[in-house]
Amino acid sequence: MKAINVIIFPFFLLFLLLLSGCIERPEAPVVSEQDATMEWKADGIVSEGEYSRSMLLQAPPRQGYSGGNMQISWRNDDEYLYLALNGSTTGWIALGFEPLEWMKDSDIILASVDNGRAVVLDEYCTGNYGPHIEDTMLGGTDDIEEYAGRESDGRTIIELKRKLKTSDRFDKSFSPGQAISIIWALSDNPDISQKHNVAYGEGILTLTSQGEAAAASVLGGLSPREIEGLVFIWEEEKAARDIYSSLYEKNNLTIFLDLTRSEQSHMDQAKAVIDKHGLALPEDVPGLFENKTLQEIHDRLLAEGSASIEGALKAAAEFEEISIMDLETELAVAESEDVRTMYQGLLAGSRKHLRSYVTDLHSQGIDYQPRHLEMKEFEETVKA
CATH class of the missing domain: 1.20.1260.10 (Ferritin, core subunit, four-helix bundle)
Known part of the structure; x- marks a missing residue:
C-alpha cells in the first residue's frame, strides 16, 4: 500500500515564532506575461516562449523552515492547463488549488524527481493540515495526463498537463480567465511521505482568457x-x-x-x-x-x-x-x-x-x- 502523504505545520515551532511578535512582510509576486509562441512539451525544460505567464513565489526563513521559492509558469487553452513548477529544493514540491481554508479540500499536485525519473501525484487534502492522499485511494482518478521533470543546480523542475475540467470530483474545475487561489510548499526530503520544511505560502494563479490581449x-x-x-x-x-x-x-x-x-x-x-x-x-x-x-x-x-x-x-x-x-x-x-x-x-x-x-x-x-x-x-x- 502506498504511504499516506501528510503536510503538517510544526505547531510548537510556530508558537516560538508567535512569541517573537514579528510579522514579516512578504514580497509581492510579480506576474510576467509574454506570448506563448512555442509548442508545449513535457521535458522538464522551461523554454522561452513556452508559457504565457510566470511568477516567483517566495517565503522567508522562519522557525523550522530554511526559506525558499517556487517559480510557477503556466499557459492554458479552452481545454488544458499546462504548468511548470521550479522549486528551490532537491526534495519534493507541491501546489494546491482552491483550498476551502488552510489546506482543506485542496486539489494537490505533489511531485519529485527520483533517480532522474519524475514522480507526479494527483492528490486531495481532507483536513485543514492533512492528510492528503492520491485521488485514486479516495475513489477518484489520476488526471495528470503528461509530465516530466529534472533536478538542476539544486532545484527541482516539473512540467505537467491536466484538463481544466475533469470528471473526477476530487479535482477542481477551472475556466479560462479564472483567478485560482493556490497554496504551495517545498521539502528538502525526496520522500514524499515527509512533511515540508523548506518553505510554504499562498498566491493567486490567473488563467488567460481566450483571445485576450494582455498587454x-x-x-x-x-x-x-x-x-x-x-x-x-x-x-x-x-x-x-x-x-x-x-x-x-x-x-x-x-x-x-x-x-x-x-x-x-x-x-x-x-x-x-x-x-x-x-x-x-x-x-x-x-x-x-x-x-x-x-x-x-x-x-x-x-x-x-x-x-x-x-x-x-x-x-x-x-x-x-x-x-x-x-x-x-x-x-x-x-x-x-x-x-x-x-x-x-x-x-x-x-x-x-x-x-x-x-x-x-x-x-x-x-x-x-x-x-x-x-x-x-x-x-x-x-x-x-
Missing part, C-alpha cells in the same frame, strides 16, 4: 471610477492587515498572524496593478486611512475586537463581509481585464478568510450570524 489591457487607460475603486480597495486591504496585526498583538491567535501576511499579499497584488497604471497611493501608515469610512470601520472593529477573543474573531469576520461586498461592487463596474482579474483573486481570498473566521468561532461553540451579507450568499460562502 493592451494592462496599458489601456482606466476610467475615473476604476481609478477611485482601485485606490479604495488597496486601502481596504490595508485596513484588514492593520486590524488583524493589532488583534494578533493583543491575543496571539495564529489565525491573525497568518491572515495579516495574507492581507499584505492582497495589498501587494492591488499595488502591482496600480503601479502598472501609474497611479499614486496614500502613505502606508498603520492604523491611518485617507478614506474616512475605512477609518471609522477600522477604529470600531478594532475596539470591539480588543475586548475578547470572541469579539476579535467576530470583528474580523464582519470586516471580511464588508470586503466581499465592496469587491463585488468594484468588480461589477471594472472594465479593464487586469483590474477585474485582480479583484477576482482578492474576492476569492476574502471568502476564504470569512470561512476561516466562522470556522474558528464554530470550533469554540459560537454561532456567527452575518451582519452585512444576505443570508443566502453568506451560507453559500461559508459552506463552499
